[in-house]
Amino acid sequence: MTPPSLLQVDDLSLTVATSAERTTLELVVDRDASLIVKAPESATIEGIEQFVNTKRAWIYRKLAEKDALVGAPVVKQFVDGEGFAYLGRSYRLRLDYAVSQVRLDRGRFVMPVLAASEGTAAMRSWYTFTGRQWLAKRVRPWAARLGVDDVVVEVKDLGYRWGSARPTEGPQRVNIHWATLQLSPSLIDYVLAHELAHLREANHTPEYWALLGKLMPGFETHKANLAVIGKNVWFGRTS
DSSP states (O other), rough: OOSEEEEEEEEEEEEEEEETTOOOOOOOOTSOOEEEEEETTTTTHHHHHHHHHHTHHHHHHHHHHHHHHSOOEEEEEOSOEEEEEEEEEEEEEEEETTOOOOOEEETTTEEGGGGGGGGHHHHHHHHHHHHHHHHHHEEEEEEEETOOOEEEEEEOOTTTTEEEEEEEEEEEEEEEGGGGGOOOHHHHHHHHHHHHHHTOOOSOHHHHHHHHHHSSHHHHHHHHHHHHHHGGOOOEEEE
């Protein structure tokens, strides 16, 4: 029986995401504390429920960690003086009738006055376009260290995930959330390294963490910093 997209296992509500390429079950606690089971298409409801029950202690521990680290969503207003981050630095916003699109100019974000009513979309477009160019260069030394020659970085909205990647045939693809471009370069490097390692090991197995340790020695510090700093990143919410 094909599992439903939503599944209730006692007190736990989960989303089931199936894939023809997947052969194992994986449980993910997203940044917003939602639970996702990644499963092969052949998985049964009974098999998924049994898997979830074996992970129950881990789930509760992870949910408690999320409660401790995730604060109220960051909200923004599209008015003069509002702050928006790029590569770890904050820049004030200025609304201007003379510009036609968002740009970073002499230490300020400048936005067309008429775009302020759709400010989230305008800023997201800027982060996406600028981030795609910046990340295309930034990923190269990390990909080379992993031994991957052809990697394409896509910038898109990934909900509450910083990034995603799975090994595929042909050119490898890494997806990065546009909001990640607000982080410092060192934390963006961690996100890149984390996702690149998934091109070799799809799941968070001991082998995966060992590979990430070789790719980025001391990654644990960046992981811990991202968990704390990440709660102050804007994901598109407005007041």
